Amino acid sequence: MTSKLMKGLVYASAAFTFGMLGYLVIYILINGVRFLTPSLFSWQYSTSNVSMMPALMTTLMVVAGTLLIATPIGVFTGFYLVDYADRKNPVVRAIGMATDTLAGIPSIIYGLFGMLFFVIFLEFQFSLIAGILTVTIMSLPVIIRATEEALIATGMPIRQASYALGAGKLRTLFKVVLPVAMPGILSGVILATGRIVGETAALMFTLGTATNLPGSLFASGRTLSLHMYILSQEGRHVNEAYATAVVLLIFVLVINALSTLVSKRLAGGGK
Amino acid sequence: MSRTTKITVRDLKLWYGDFEALHGVDLDIYEKEITAFIGPSGCGKSTLIKTLNRMNDLVENCRIEGTVELDGKDIYSRKVELNNLRKRVGMVFQQPNPFPKSIYDNIAFGPRTHGIKNKSELDEIVEKSLKQAAIWDEVKDHLDRNALSISGGQQQRICIARALAVEPDVLLMDEPTSALDPISTSKIEELVSELKNDYTIVMVTHNMQQASRISDRTAFFLNGNIIEQDETRKIFTNPSETETDNYISGRFG
Numbered sequence: 416m417t418s419k420l421m422k423g424l425v426y427a428s429a430a431f432t433f434g435m436l437g438y439l440v441i442y443i444l445i446n447g448v449r450f451l452t453p454s455l456f457s458w459q460y461s462t463s464n465v466s467m468m469p470a471l472m473t474t475l476m477v478v479a480g481t482l483l484i485a486t487p488i489g490v491f492t493g494f495y496l497v498d499y500a501d502r503k504n505p506v507v508r509a510i511g512m513a514t515d516t517l518a519g520i521p522s523i524i525y526g527l528f529g530m531l532f533f534v535i536f537l538e539f540q541f542s543l544i545a546g547i548l549t550v551t552i553m554s555l556p557v558i559i560r561a562t563e564e565a566l567i568a569t570g571m572p573i574r575q576a577s578y579a580l581g582a583g584k585l586r587t588l589f590k591v592v593l594p595v596a597m598p599g600i601l602s603g604v605i606l607a608t609g610r611i612v613g614e615t616a617a618l619m620f621t622l623g624t625a626t627n628l629p630g631s632l633f634a635s636g637r638t639l640s641l642h643m644y645i646l647s648q649e650g651r652h653v654n655e656a657y658a659t660a661v662v663l664l665i666f667v668l669v670i671n672a673l674s675t676l677v678s679k680r681l682a683g684g685g686k
Numbered sequence: 687m688s689r690t691t692k693i694t695v696r697d698l699k700l701w702y703g704d705f706e707a708l709h710g711v712d713l714d715i716y717e718k719e720i721t722a723f724i725g726p727s728g729c730g731k732s733t734l735i736k737t738l739n740r741m742n743d744l745v746e747n748c749r750i751e752g753t754v755e756l757d758g759k760d761i762y763s764r765k766v767e768l769n770n771l772r773k774r775v776g777m778v779f780q781q782p783n784p785f786p787k788s789i790y791d792n793i794a795f796g797p798r799t800h801g802i803k804n805k806s807e808l809d810e811i812v813e814k815s816l817k818q819a820a821i822w823d824e825v826k827d828h829l830d831r832n833a834l835s836i837s838g839g840q841q842q843r844i845c846i847a848r849a850l851a852v853e854p855d856v857l858l859m860d861e862p863t864s865a866l867d868p869i870s871t872s873k874i875e876e877l878v879s880e881l882k883n884d885y886t887i888v889m890v891t892h893n894m895q896q897a898s899r900i901s902d903r904t905a906f907f908l909n910g911n912i913i914e915q916d917e918t919r920k921i922f923t924n925p926s927e928t929e930t931d932n933y934i935s936g937r938f939g
Contacts, residue, residue: 501746572779572781572783573783573785573786575741575744575779575783576779576783576784576785576845576848577785577795578741578744578772579739579741579772579776579777579779579849580772580773580776580795580796580799580848580849580852581769581770581771581772581773581796581799581800581852582769582795582796582799583769586799590795591785591795594786594787595786
């Protein structure tokens, strides 16, 4: 009797979760797809076409710039924490704690910090670089944690095997441990990408909200999420905001599909 | 038969933090013989085998006193290049631990580590090592398969081949068959008996029959001391110490 009840509850929960997701997706598609006009993708933004093309490109730039900085720093920090640092050292524990705390801070705080530090103090103004640096700090904990977990999961035996063959620490890490940990690290990077793509609060006061494609690192722009937020907030282009949401949704789906593909490839054919 | 001493251990003490795991051990290991370490769990046999290629360096708070000499040279001297030492003294672990790479890349990892890049040279080493480990016939047609996709017994022989590929002088084996089934175990025992023609072998085992079947010399460990070391035949038929006698006759341990 109880097992039947439990089974029912489990199925109901699953159905609820999938139902909500499905409803969300269908709702956005129904409200957005019909407003996806070619003019929404023109290279020049104007107040009449409210094109999302510059925002789409800016999103790509912010993601690329952030990953370029955050991935090596995050991955190497993870390496340090797992394979080099002495776990009992207070400094190391402080780094671990800082990472956890950073992961839990609301993004508007990052935005505020980014504005005070990068935009005002370093005089970057509202710019691509200020936005990228702000979300870099934000995505670091995600990448560090994922790297740490992936490295710990590889375990001692394969490290021992490598050392016992006379391989040094660097060779062991890069040729033996890293290939095994790669899918895990990659999933962290994808998670960070998702966070960047969905970010508005941290970017509004750092990247700014300029409508055109930023011409340099020191020019302002807006990402898709930010674009969508502003369109719906202004209230004059709600339909276009839905259309933007459709594109954002596809964007995220593509990222997820890509990550699954890449990690499968890496896990399957690791050399 | 003239015997050359390969490894000499003198008054070796080892601590894990405050815990003294070895209390001044003396041991001689002779070239091209199989030396077996036997004794109950926690007696220090695995600890001692790890000092012979300095795997204990990886253990935090591990400290040693005394000397371990390989061919008359102290392996704990500052002049010793650790990676070079481990190239000369290979190791096979209790759990088969192949890398999650192809069989070929597993075997080629060691030689590549020590600078061999030439493809045909590597091919040759891979074939030779797999033949030495008596697994060539089973895997020669799928060297590109992931080493984790074969059976545990085969994996262990891959690990032995991988260790042999760097052409060590000494092969340390830390309970190499305790995770394997009886058929795989007998294959590995056969293989080890073959290998002693070319290598000096040190083997930790929980299995006394195994020690008596294949080893030339046996050292009996108890509570961080070596109680007795002698010809295997002598240890198992006419031990000098009562403790050894008690252990091999199954009265404890």
